[in-house]
Structure formats: structure tokens, C-alpha cells
Amino acid sequence: MQVIIGYAKGSNGRRRPLFARTPEQLDQLTLEDNPGLNLAVYLRKPEIKRLGKPGVVATPAILRSILQWAAENHYQDSEAVFLALDANGAVVELSAPDQIAAFVASLPDGLVPSQESTQGKDRAARFAFWQQEFERCIRCYACRASCPMCYCDQCIADSNQPQWVPVPPHALGNFEWHVSRAMHLAGRCVGCGACSEACPAGIPLGLMNKFLADVVLNEFGQRAGATTKLDYPLCVFNVKDREDFIK
Amino acid sequence: MDRKLLKKQSIQPLLKALRESGRRIVAPQRSGSAPGAWYRDLGPEDELDLEHLTVLSPKSAFLPMVEEILRFRNEGKQIVIDDSEIQAKPTVIFGSRPCDTRALHALDAVFLHEPEDVFFRERRAATTMVTFSCQVADPDCFCTSVGGGPGDPEGSDLLLSSVGGDRFLVDVLTPKGKQVVELAPHLFEPTGEGETEAVVASVPVRFSVSDVRKRLPDLFNDEEFWREQSLACLGCSTCAFVCPNCSCFDIQDEADLKCGSRLRCWDSCGQKLFTLHASGHNPRSVQSQRWRQRIMHKFSYFHQKEGMVGCVGCGRCSRACPADMNLLERLTAIAEARV
Numbered sequence: 001m002q003v004i005i006g007y008a009k010g011s012n013g014r015r016r017p018l019f020a021r022t023p024e025q026l027d028q029l030t031l032e033d034n035p036g037l038n039l040a041v042y043l044r045k046p047e048i049k050r051l052g053k054p055g056v057v058a059t060p061a062i063l064r065s066i067l068q069w070a071a072e073n074h075y076q077d078s079e080a081v082f083l084a085l086d087a088n089g090a091v092v093e094l095s096a097p098d099q100i101a102a103f104v105a106s107l108p109d110g111l112v113p114s115q116e117s118t119q120g121k122d123r124a125a126r127f128a129f130w131q132q133e134f135e136r137c138i139r140c141y142a143c144r145a146s147c148p149m150c151y152c153d154q155c156i157a158d159s160n161q162p163q164w165v166p167v168p169p170h171a172l173g174n175f176e177w178h179v180s181r182a183m184h185l186a187g188r189c190v191g192c193g194a195c196s197e198a199c200p201a202g203i204p205l206g207l208m209n210k211f212l213a214d215v216v217l218n219e220f221g222q223r224a225g226a227t228t229k230l231d232y233p234l235c236v237f238n239v240k241d242r243e244d245f246i247k
Numbered sequence: 248m249d250r251k252l253l254k255k256q257s258i259q260p261l262l263k264a265l266r267e268s269g270r271r272i273v274a275p276q277r278s279g280s281a282p283g284a285w286y287r288d289l290g291p292e293d294e295l296d297l298e299h300l301t302v303l304s305p306k307s308a309f310l311p312m313v314e315e316i317l318r319f320r321n322e323g324k325q326i327v328i329d330d331s332e333i334q335a336k337p338t339v340i341f342g343s344r345p346c347d348t349r350a351l352h353a354l355d356a357v358f359l360h361e362p363e364d365v366f367f368r369e370r371r372a373a374t375t376m377v378t379f380s381c382q383v384a385d386p387d388c389f390c391t392s393v394g395g396g397p398g399d400p401e402g403s404d405l406l407l408s409s410v411g412g413d414r415f416l417v418d419v420l421t422p423k424g425k426q427v428v429e430l431a432p433h434l435f436e437p438t439g440e441g442e443t444e445a446v447v448a449s450v451p452v453r454f455s456v457s458d459v460r461k462r463l464p465d466l467f468n469d470e471e472f473w474r475e476q477s478l479a480c481l482g483c484s485t486c487a488f489v490c491p492n493c494s495c496f497d498i499q500d501e502a503d504l505k506c507g508s509r510l511r512c513w514d515s516c517g518q519k520l521f522t523l524h525a526s527g528h529n530p531r532s533v534q535s536q537r538w539r540q541r542i543m544h545k546f547s548y549f550h551q552k553e554g555m556v557g558c559v560g561c562g563r564c565s566r567a568c569p570a571d572m573n574l575l576e577r578l579t580a581i582a583e584a585r586v
Contacts, residue, residue, distance in 0.1 A: 010571035011565065011575075012386045012573075015571065016479060016571035017571075041481065046533050046534075047478060047533055132279065136278060138303070138513070140483050140484040140485040141518070142481070144483070146483070146569050160499070163499075163501075167512055168312070168499060169313055169512070194569075197569065200567040201302060202280070202281040
């Protein structure tokens with residue numbers, strides 16, 4: 001390992017990523033239960049790749065992200081080493097997807113954000129809720145930049161010929177962007193909450209992802225970030241799929 | 248310059264007088280459970296919030312996040328272009344901070360250059376800035392390091408500073424400010440002995456901005472330096488969009504086969520798309536080059552061109568960055584860099 005990617009104390013009560021390349025820098029490492037920022041995003045950044053093989057101080061959210069990458073053929077075996085704490089507080093080194101999957105299976109299922117703000121509300125009330133939330137969206141794409149599953153080289157939101165998603169932060173554009181992103185993450189989001197945390201406007205984006213994760217789990221029996229192999233339900237054709245919704 | 252006193256309880260009557268004069272009031276308000284305060288139209292029922300910092304600066308009152316600049320339509324074989332109506336209703340920004348108000352100078356430099364941007368010019372001319380001096384600052388504030396201060400009158404029409412005891416010292420700085428006072432002259436009292444000492448926050452100078460400026464040209468080619476500075480940068484637009492000085496925009500069309508609108512939207516040099524050529528080449532291909540551009544533009548190029556830095560030290564970018572890319576720390580490192 002040439003670089004250890006972890007969390008460190010940030011400025012003014014915040015936390016920040018640490019890219020330690022010397023033993024002295026390692027002294028700044030901190031353990032975070034719920035850091036918000038998902039360090040997996042840095043593994044795809046060219047400047048970080050240039051630093052050499054990384055070791056990542058891994059929270060459950062990070063390990064789940066790597067598993068989902070593996071399921072999407074986006075993670076090369078032994079591309080990085082993940083340093084996690086087992087139930088006895090001992091550091092374990094994980095690298096192969098199967099190893100990570102076994103470790104994740106031993107963890108309590110504690111990654112789901114609360115859905116209080118929308119649960120039990122009817123469609124009109126949910127629409128009104130999101131209208132009010134999206135009104136603050138400035139389209140900075142911090143949600144996308146902080147998401148390990150938003151790894152497309154070219155995002156649909158960046159295409160202007162044709163323009164799939166309206167670029168401006170008006171009501172329609174904001175709805176199309178967030179709904180498109182949620183749909184692209186349906187069954188892929190591991191629920192790390194980095195998007196909600198990154199949003200400067202405090203929009204609880206994770207709620208939409210959680211809702212869709214539940215739909216995929218209930219309808220297809222799949223949960224992101226749990227296994228190394230996944231026939232992604234929105235991409236596969238299965239002759240047993242119900243067709244009764246086609247009228 | 249004229250000086251008056253205004254009681255805290257006179258703020259609501261003053262807002263009422265402004266509203267009755269036909270002015271639109273844009274002021275910080277809370278927005279549900281969202282963090283901080285947000286500039287919104289302040290209706291008679293809305294609650295003014297002068298306590299929380301606003302997540303965005305009042306920049307969007309002059310440079311909206313999205314704005315139609317023209318419309319086009321097919322008429323037979325002709326394409327007809329119609330000017331968009333400029334939205335420039337008489338407006339008062341009530342409750343700005345000295346840093347945000349000062350930032351208007353940088354926007355003026357960009358948009359009032361020949362040829363003037365008519366949309367910006369009209370809105371700027373129709374807007375009055377009522378600024379409140381800062382009584383408290385947080386550790387992300389560094390206005391005094393970039394030429395401003397918690398009681399800086401620069402750019403304000405009226406500057407209200409607490410003198411304690413629920414009273415504000417009112418500096419009437421411009422004819423626009425005088426017009427506001429004349430709307431409700433009975434609310435303003437003359438200043439008495441010992442009532443001209445405003446209570447403002449203490450914001451220490453944290454680095455030498457002239458050192459930053461002097462070192463930047465030599466640091467430009469130090470790739471390692473910029474890579475280290477920006478390892479954590481995720482490449483979103485948060486810093487640029489919360490910045491009161493950033494003014495880059497993108498032009499987008501929204502159209503169907505018959506007609507459409509040309510829109511101006513905020514844009515950010517932090518995004519890789521910002522400099523992506525049609526050929527596929529990107530002169531700023533990695534994030535460290537984009538971060539360098541952000542710093543160079545604000546603290547070197549802008550100063551060369553306009554004689555001021557493009558930063559007022561409001562600290563919003565540091566507070567909002569999802570990766571804690573603290574600007575103050577980075578500027579300090581630049582000021583102290585050996586080149």
C-alpha cells in the first residue's frame with residue numbers, strides 16, 4: 001500500500017479525507033461511525049490513482065459500495081486493500097470481493113436512513129414535500145460527485161445533444177435531475193447517505209434512494225451492496241417477469 | 248454621510264413602509280428544516296432572520312441561477328428573435344452582510360464592462376442594499392484578510408450596526424439609502440453623545456493577500472503543489488455556487504420544433520465539462536488544474552484585470568464543501584509557500 005485513505009479531523013468541527021503517505025501522516029487518522037463522506041469515490045479519481053495502491057479505512061458503507069462495484073464489474077480484485085474493524089475491534093484486511101462479502105454479511109444491518117419525512121404520506125403530500133425540498137437545489141451536483149455509484153464518465157445531465165435533463169435549476173429541471181438520478185440508483189444505492197450529507201441545501205436525497213431500494217427489494221428480492229454477483233433487475237429480461245401492468 | 252439611530256422595534260414598520268412604496272423586499276428567512284437562512288421575497292407574514300448565515304449570498308438577486316435572455320420562434324421560413332423582458336422591479340435586499348455587499352463590486356466589474364450586461368445593469372440600478380454589520384463571526388470568516396471587515400460600508404446604501412440596547416446606528420451612505428430613510432423619516436432618530444460606537448465582531452487577519460498574489464504566478468507550474476492542495480476535491484460546483492463573487496455562466500437553449508428560450512445558468516470551473524472542447528480534448532483534464540484555475544482567477548487574474556481580488560472572505564465555500572477543502576487553509580499555504 002502506497003497511500004492510506006481514511007478520515008481525519010477537519011476544520012471547525014468538520015471531518016475530511018486523509019491521504020496518508022508517511023507514517024507521521026497516519027497519526028491524523030480518526031475513526032468515524034457516520035462520516036457522511038464515502039471514501040470510495042476517491043478510488044476513481046485520477047490524481048489518487050497516481051499515488052499507488054491504496055489502503056482504505058473502511059466503514060460498512062464503503063465496503064458495501066465496493067461490493068456493488070464488484071457486482072457491476074467495476075472493481076478489480078486486489079485493486080485496493082480495505083482496513084476494517086471486526087466485532088472484536090481487531091483490524092482485518094480485505095481485498096477480494098468474496099472476502100468483503102463475507103465480512104459485510106457479518107455486520108448488523110444498520111445503514112438505512114430514516115424515512116420519517118415521507119412515510120405514510122399520500123402521493124400529493126409527497127409531491128408537495130419534494131417540491132419544497134427541490135426548490136432549494138442549486139444543481140451543484142455535489143450529490144453526484146459524492147456518490148460512489150455515480151461513476152459514469154459522462155452523466156446524462158451533462159449531455160446537451162440531445163439534452164436529456166434540463167440543465168437550469170428550475171422546478172422542472174430539478175425534478176428531472178433528482179428523479180433520474182434516483183432511478184439510475186434504484187437497486188444500486190447502498191444507502192451510505194453521502195449525497196444527503198454533501199448537499200449544501202440540506203435536501204434529504206437519501207429518502208428517495210431508500211424508497212426505491214425498498215421497491216427493488218420487495219419486487220425483485222435484491223439488495224445493493226450485499227453480494228458480489230447481481231443480475232441487475234432493471235437491466236435483465238426474465239421470461240417470468242410479470243406483464244400484468246401492460247394494458 | 249448622514250448618521251441616524253433606528254430602534255430594533257422600528258424594523259417592522261420600516262419593512263412595511265418599503266413594501267407600501269412598491270418595493271420588493273428580498274431578505275434572509277428560514278426554510279423548513281433546511282440549514283441556515285435563505286434569501287427569499289419577504290411578504291408581510293414572513294419572518295426576517297438576521298441570526299443565521301445564508302447558505303447562498305444575495306448574488307442571485309442580480310445574477311439569477313437561471314434567466315431567459317431571449318426567445319426564438321419559427322415563422323414560415325424565418326427565425327424570429329424576441330428580446331426577453333428584463334425583470335428589474337425596485338428591490339431592497341434587507342439584511343445583507345458586509346462581505347456579500349462588498350462582493351457586488353466584483354460583479355459590477357464583470358457585468359458593467361463595455362458592453363454592459365443589460366439584465367445585470369437594470370437589476371443593479373433598481374436594487375438598494377441594506378446591510379447589517381456582523382456582531383459575530385465564525386472561524387471560517389476571513390473578510391479582514393481580503394480587504395473587508397465586519398463593519399465594512401463598501402457597496403451598501405444603508406449600513407446598520409448595533410450600538411447595543413436594541414438600537415442600530417444607521418449610516419446613510421448613498422442617495423438610494425437616503426430614499427429609504429425618507430420613506431419613514433419618523434422612525435429614524437438623531438444620534439446622541441456616545442452613540443456612534445458600533446459593536447462589531449472581531450475578525451483577525453489570517454494571511455497576507457498580497458503574498459498570495461505575488462506567489463501565484465511562480466506557483467502556477469508547480470503541479471505537485473496543486474495536486475496536494477486539491478486531492479480531496481470532488482469536482483462539484485458547491486464552492487462556486489455559494490460564492491458571492493463567482494460569476495461564470497453557461498448558455499443553454501430549451502426549445503421544441505417551433506420555439507424556444509435561450510437561458511443563462513450559473514456555471515462552475517470546478518466541473519470537468521466547463522472546459523471540455525467539442526473535439527473531446529480538455530485543457531483542464533484533471534481536478535488539480537481546475538482547482539488551480541479557481542485560485543488563480545480569484546487571486547491573480549482578477550486582480551491584474553480589475554485591481555481587486557475575487558473573494559470577500561465570507562467563508563461559505565469552506566462551510567459548504569463536502570470534502571472540507573478549507574479555502575483559508577489553502578490560501579495560507581500559498582502565502583507561505585517557498586517558490
